[in-house]
Amino acid sequence: MTSRNEPQPDADLPARVSTLELFFDLVFVFTITQLTSMLAEHVTPAAAGRVLLIFGLLWWMYSAYVWLTNTRTPSRVPERLLLLLGMVGFLIIGLSIPHAFGGDGERGRDGLAFGLGYLLVVAVHSGLYLRVNRNIWRILPFNLGSALLLVIAGLTPSPAAYGLWGAALALQVFASLFVRLAGRFEIQPEHFVERHGSLLIVAFGESVADVGIGAGGQRVTVSLALSAALGLALTASLWWAFFGTADDDRAARSLARADRAERPRLVLAAYFYAYIPMLLGIVAIAAGLKTAIGHPGATLTAGPAVALAGGVTLFLIGDVLFRWVLRTGIPWYRAAAAAAALAAWPVATAVDAAAGIALLTAIVAAALVIEQATVKA
Template structure:
């Protein structure tokens, strides 16, 4: 994405709040991107360890930066022409290559992952340059990130991890080094809808983890109860974000001037959504493991992934609320702490017990918010 001297994107014609919404080609694009995210769930479920978590965080960091760049791109460059749609399809192909290479990104698949990322970066820069050539001052930073990933694929051991971490940090540090100057106005409705749809699709894909986890079990009372509990957790995570906060967020952003809106979108929809999205990935990995043997005690890794994933999601959501000033984050922070306290429930009793505890924690938090504010919660 193009960066301003204050860390926001560079200037182009300020769009009016004209009702411009997410197009079907953007939704199509997001479906491919979410496939890449769900591959991260598989990576974490396969290796529920600090090393597995480090790999997922590194992969997600690189992915999230460029996805946010595409969200800002289509907020400015509406994909309404044949050429723009075709270029987005090429970008989707790049994400698909990255998704397919994700399971082996640290073990022989890094070059393919990096080449897919290179395609995504070039398409992003080419589309952005149609309306604002200042993107060409930022494009080299994204190309460096792609080169670092390709370089990581050519190495092994600690250098691989060092190059991946550098690929995450270089673009994020760019706003503090590169000063193209200028700003542009972002459409509040489009940003809110685009990111909301992404969260929704990712939550929906997390339900797939239920089916995968239960695929080798007979469909009896126990597995049915486990499946319903998994769905209940996904619904409990959906509720705090979508009950009314998405509408409040759009209203809050619309009332801001251009400079404040750009900063708020960066903080709320880039930074605060990092723990939120990673939380979904971790929780889905935990659910997948819990479904395999729902009435048995979980190993430490799955129990931690489940509880810590929900906690990270709630902390990201609390930060999102605080940044946009759309509600008190205190109760959700408290619920996040209690979610961590639920980890021993899964480790000592059963996966089903931890799922029940997590659902009850979120429901209790929402009911407490409703009583304290008088709102729908």
Template structure:
């Protein structure tokens, strides 16, 4: 794949170990958000998680676009990237009380993340000013809203920052950015697999200090199996097809726009789904055979629903597979809430796994049937 003289692009390459190290720091925010939601599974608590993840994800994604164009090949760039990682670490550490006593730390860390991102782009990539002349000021403005909102405890400023970030890409052309599909898809896949790994860690945290009974073992095994089905939903086929579909889009502007929707917007509900699912499984570990509280059951089912709906949108954007059955699976997942409330989390976990199996089997049967018909004709 080649780039035009005015494109922000480098030859396609694999993600580096330094980028993976960066992802490990970012995913600590997923751990913190999961713990926060498990401790406050209320509508307000979930809304706060949505806002924090939204504004954090915007800048993580910004770093993926950065390293898609700029290699961290010298000490100065690596030190700057380490500074950005430190900012993300401060943000993660501040999450538990971000709407209170640590709001200023959250805002300061986030501002550092933004400033380093803009600085690296502008100093490391020739011609970057064509792209960053509008993106850098807008990013720093929203980072300022987050900083002031955290300092003065004005959460509506965070909501405003999230909203501005969501609409920013529609205010400007992305035609001068030529996404390198292989690297781009791999980076996002890495962060998703690490986030799923954190859901396994949540099982261990939820089980800490509890006697190893058959109920605990069953809950842990079912929680792991549910996480596996989230993995299968994306990594069985969609990640490879996504790379092929993105690379096949010849126009840089259309490729950038598709990348934004598939890996920017669609990933938000997918990651929220991982967070909520992990929080629900964590809550289930100590109460495997007792009735779930309504909120705990909703969080568990809602995590699966969000992931499936986000994955359906991901497929829709890249046109890489059936959409309807995954969206329907998300709706059916919410119907398992009464099982947790009236029976117990074990039954609900089994039902959620059955939802995934039904979706996968149905899609495979229909896909095989279409293939057979094509061969006959």
């Protein structure tokens, strides 16, 4: 007899990512673009800290929805409507991000909206997941606790509100580290890999859109066109690092070979933790490019230069961790490129923006060329 708490077999196990899931990802990436705008406006340690807090909270719940749709395709009308309601929650969160935090002694103008939007996201996710796997009860208290802390933070002036935000994130980190997942959640490798690959593609596309936003209202000069083209080349080099070397295909094979009870741990390590620096890297690069394209021919200040170089470093570090966890390739050349990109940021403050972007692109491209030559040899 099967325990009522064990995952149940279902005819709706996902084979491919549905169009509704892609629609969901577009709404989620809107929140990522809001983080890019926040960082581009003020490239400071304080802004970076706020971005990290918000991203950590959003990434946890986005991943929770991926695990949900990996369990069963949202094919029934009630499920689709509820998933759309969850998207409304993410949309409210995205709209509230720019003013979610207040100054000293003030509460964020939209902090309460953020908390309520997050509570809606958690409530919809919990209701949907309970229909397919009651093991979500093991994580639900952490999610609900985080949401309630954010609602309270929205009513609390700074700096106390920051403590509540930090506590909300800490609850989720605690859940990911101490809640046993093996044997309680079923992973469909092909769907999981395709879903996260699609997310990266959308995130890359939004970073290119930020290039266009940075150039908005300016005359298209040779300097502007060159900077924009190089910005696209930098984004394309990172796309090539992940997709051009078939890391996603190798990842699918690696997960398929793994023991079914081991897959949740591998997925958490590769598609949750390793993706964090990759996505934060895209946010930082987009923020740096937005500033660089907005001032073509000028020399970047320290903040945007660090955002660009640090973003490339973060993405490559995430890629290295991803490869190491799933054993999908030799990560050492990319690790060297990550270190070289970080070391290049002082150079980016001494040359014009186009030259700095070109240097970072060359570092990534060189690592990929050497890696491929080594593999063929």
